[in-house]
Amino acid sequence: MAKVSINLATGSLQKEDIIVGIDLGTTNSLVAFINPDKNPQVINDTGKGVLVPSVVHFGAAGEVTVGNEAKDYLTTDPSNTIFSVKRLLGRSYKDIENYKDFFSYRVIDDNTESLVKIKVGDKFYTPIDLSGVILKELKDRAEHALKTPVNRAVITVPAYFNDSQRQATRDAGKLAGLDVLRIVNEPTAASLAYGIGLNPEEVKTIAVYDLGGGTFDVSILQIQNGIFEVLSTNGDTFLGGDDFDRAILSYWIEQNKLDKYALANDSALTQQLRLKAEEAKKALSNQNIFNEQLGDIWCTLDKATFEGLILPKVKQTIEACKNALKDAKLSVDAIDEVIMVGGSTRTPLVKTMVSEFFGKPVHDDVNPDQVVALGAAIQADILAGNRRDILLLDVTPLSLGIETMGGLMDVIIPRNSKVPTKAGRQYTTSIDGQVNMKIAVYQGERDLIKENRKLAEFDLKGIPAMPAGFPKVDINFLLNADGILKVQAIELRSGVKQEIDVKPTYGITDDQVEQMLIDSITHAKDDVAQRMIIEARTEGEQMIYTAKRFIEKNAEWLSIAEIADTQKLMDKLQEVLTSGDKDFIHKAIDELNEFTRPFAERLMDQAIGAAMRGKSVENPEGDGQAQ
16 A cells, blocks of 8 residues: 655645645636646646536446536526536535525425435435535646646635534545545635635735636635734625626617517427527627627627626625625725635626725736635645745644544544634534433544544533423534643533533554554545445434324324324335435435325424423433433
């Protein structure tokens, strides 16, 4: 087995390794590296283009297509073509409830806090699976272009991504066969691409305005001693250049007096018009009039009219800038630099209005589509130890986390996190009336706790007896500069609290650290596959438990047929739990869920009424793990 060179002082890799920077985008993704001239450069493999559309298509025979080729299926086979998967990363069904009509593919909705799944044919995919497919395509392109294996990467995420979304991005990287050395905020990467923050003595406050195809966000960052602190972020995850295209399309429909209903049923013509609108938008960045014909339809637009059409949307982004400054408790004068990110910032009106709002010229000389990926490559170069002039803060060499149901490791502080650091996650109970929760702390890179190193274990006792899922337990990890880890668990409703100190580096040698990292890379794909089966099995067991409790408590309100058919579906689910096929398990969960939903909704009002009248259920005491 080939040895991996690791700098044990920082947990990062030695400079002979190629580490790429990846911008995993909502609309497009791209990958960059540091070229032999020591400059960041995006990869254009075999002339396919720098931008890889973040689109995945599943063919009838099971073939998977990614990028430009997959984009062609958006109109011809929409139900099997997945786009904008980044919006779903680390999200629960409730998070996307108001946006489900946006997606042309089937997002499974069980009206719970569970993470979303996407159904394509008879198979179930998580956003992590799909993001992993896109990252694998980027990895393959980089390997083909650079003629060398690429196993390590820095991946960027929006500044507003929460811990769950960041962890999902890491998992997607692992699924693609990548060791994700660092998750970097997109605004931080964009700043690095402009050289802002590379000088440790520099103190600056900057605004990063990021207007992509489908999303907009603005971040206010403070840079001091080479440390980027996000002071505030604001925006709209459903606002972007696509809205400019739609405004032009609506204008042409009106001008040509086209039948909207006929157009709605002609997806090919609608797509042609949308692409023509995108062409017009781009052309009007450099010319004053666009005048072309599509069949009998005149596609005519002048710059002034175009700017009038998009003005309301651009004003929305300026409002978001005001709100971001307000949240950061800063005035416009406090902003030293303004950086433009995203292809839609090429629109002259956008540049003008942003420049006028902040009262200074904007930075837009680095390609706005590429700036985040280029910055990620610079961050990768810093981690590789190739930039000796930059201070790299001490980082933790191995991930720290806790055991969750099914013997899985849930990472709370990922490896390569800066020290000191703190992070936390919220968990709940898995059985009714659970009053104790076992918290077992582990160190390592594998998905199963049995492959990692146990550091400590303690019980959070005295949780009030409540139905499963009601208690809210915050588990916080605080790692100080001396490598001492403080683990704190607190049940928020009651204030019950427990904490311990552990030394994560105690009794582990440099060679062991290196071996653990090598093992995690070697077994990455198997580990992720096993994690997904265990998670599906755990979800299935929870579904059976919930359905059983539901029938016990509400038998008088259900018909004999409803109870019998529910029991049959529960038995079927119980049977497939041992199959080792996550799709079979998800299908059985889906069937049970779909069958019980109507009468569960029927009883909802009665249950709420009973709760309001103060009825309570006696629950037995129990112990369990975090969920």
